[in-house]
Amino acid sequence: xxxxxxxxxxxxxxxxxxxxxxxxxxxxxxxxxxxxxxxxxxxxxxxxxxxxxxxxxxxxxxxxxxxxxxxxxxxxxxxxxxxxxxxxxxxxxxxxxxxxxxxxxxxxxxxxxxxxxxxxxxxxx
Numbered sequence: 600x601x602x603x604x605x606x607x608x609x610x611x612x613x614x615x616x617x618x619x620x621x622x623x624x625x626x627x628x629x630x631x632x633x634x635x636x637x638x639x640x641x642x643x644x645x646x647x648x649x650x651x652x653x654x655x656x657x658x659x660x661x662x663x664x665x666x667x668x669x670x671x672x673x674x675x676x677x678x679x680x681x682x683x684x685x686x687x688x689x690x691x692x693x694x695x696x697x698x699x700x701x702x703x704x705x706x707x708x709x710x711x712x713x714x715x716x717x718x719x720x721x722x723x724x
Contacts (some may be wrong), residue, residue, distance in 0.1 A: 602676050608675055617719075620625075620635065624664045624713060626671075626719035627664050627672065627716075628673060629715045629719065630712040630715045631661050631662075631675050632661050632672075633712060633715060634675050634704070634712055635659055635660070636706050637655045637707065637708050637711075638700075638701065638708075639721060641700045641704045641707070645688075645699060650684075654681055655685060655688070656682050658680055660678045685701075688700070
């Protein structure tokens with residue numbers, strides 16, 4: 600494809616820009632959903648529930664895509680009910696060893712999330 604004039608060039612740039620926002624939001628949304636689902640699967644479940652609010656994995660949430668910081672982002676983590684205690688099994692305490700399930704999930708899903716981004720942001724589709 601060759602561009603013959605400045606008007607055509609500007610039109611092509613505008614077409615690329617208009618589709619970028621939609622594609623970027625979709626890529627971030629899908630990547631966050633994939634990471635959240637995997638994190639919920641990897642979250643350990645204890646046989647004891649001292650809070651009475653159910654296992655931590657049932658409190659996994661994936662938020663909406665935002666552009667607050669100038670970057671597309673989606674919050675992924677645990678809700679306000681059980682989120683404050685998520686660091687105890689992950690980082691450990693004096694009575695339990697750290698499990699590092701959050702970091703392990705980040706490492707495990709890195710390539711999958713990047714593939715989701717590439718698939719959604721490919722030019723020409």
